[in-house]
Amino acid sequence: MSGHDAPLSERLASWLEDLDLTGQLTAAGLPTFVRDAPDGLAVWTDPLTGSPLAADQLEQLDRLLREEGTEPEHAVPVALVLMARQARLREELLASPWLGYEALAQVRGASVNATRFAVHKAAGEHRLLVVATELRTVVPAFQLDATGQSRPDLAGVLAPLLAAGMDPWRAWAWLTQPAALLGGLVPEQAVLDAEDAALVRHAAVRLAERVTARP
Incomplete structure (x- = not known):
């Protein structure tokens, strides 16, 4: 299965992993995911209910994270990037x-x-x-x-x-x-x-x- 053909849950998870931003999801109050063994596919969870995300919720999350920029396929979740940068800075200061x-x-x-x-x-x-x-x-x-x-x-x-x-x-x-x-x-x-x-x-x-x- 190519990246383009992968389900949205997997494409979204892989995108955030490539950007090294998965650790910022919880801090931002956003849905999180785990890799479900044995197939290793991403399973997303609603932070409020603890239930798996429905398809429409995944689509909403995808739109939210890609709303910055004019090309959604190449967008960067700016809010998460800023949070990650702030977290790194705080670690440096505390060091x-x-x-x-x-x-x-x-x-x-x-x-x-x-x-x-x-x-x-x-x-x-x-x-x-x-x-x-x-x-x-x-x-x-x-x-x-x-x-x-x-x-x-x-x-x-x-x-x-x-x-x-x-x-x-x-x-x-x-x-x-x-x-x-x-x-x-x-x-x-x-x-x-x-x-x-x-x-x-x-x-x-x-x-x-x-x-x-x-x-």
């Missing part, structure tokens, strides 16, 4: 140094309860970037000095971003990766240079304005 309450308490020489209170107070005052993961709350280490306190040089950079309600993951990424607004400089590093510090703060304000301008 960089960060501290939980316990580890930060040890660095500061304080109790865990006192550290938790101080972290939430600083976050509420837009002085500290705090990121909630599925398992715990983490404090990215780039913004801390050797004693576990907030870096003073980042105050004018963090404040506008956090006050604007910028997504913490996006803020973490922008601060620690080359930024287009800075000609490829990494904000948290560039702010250490007296000649670049004002530019970094200005870029943070501009980015914050973009965040608040969004509906």
Whole structure:
């Protein structure tokens, strides 16, 4: 059986497998599939009922995933691609140094309860970037000095971003990766240079304005 002659359930599954996007279906609340032994064909399941997808449901899913672009046969499920990219970025960020309450308490020489209170107070005052993961709350280490306190040089950079309600993951990424607004400089590093510090703060304000301008 050629790919063109395969049933829609199989064509759809193979397409997503080729794009390495099957892992994003559950996160998107979409139907998922498994390869049913012994023939290995894809069996799709409705996430709400747990029942196999009907033919019309498969067709609806196919249209939904291919609605971006003018050529459905060559379309890419943009939403799933963006979700996969975001998931990879979060994995990269979590692979960089960060501290939980316990580890930060040890660095500061304080109790865990006192550290938790101080972290939430600083976050509420837009002085500290705090990121909630599925398992715990983490404090990215780039913004801390050797004693576990907030870096003073980042105050004018963090404040506008956090006050604007910028997504913490996006803020973490922008601060620690080359930024287009800075000609490829990494904000948290560039702010250490007296000649670049004002530019970094200005870029943070501009980015914050973009965040608040969004509906």
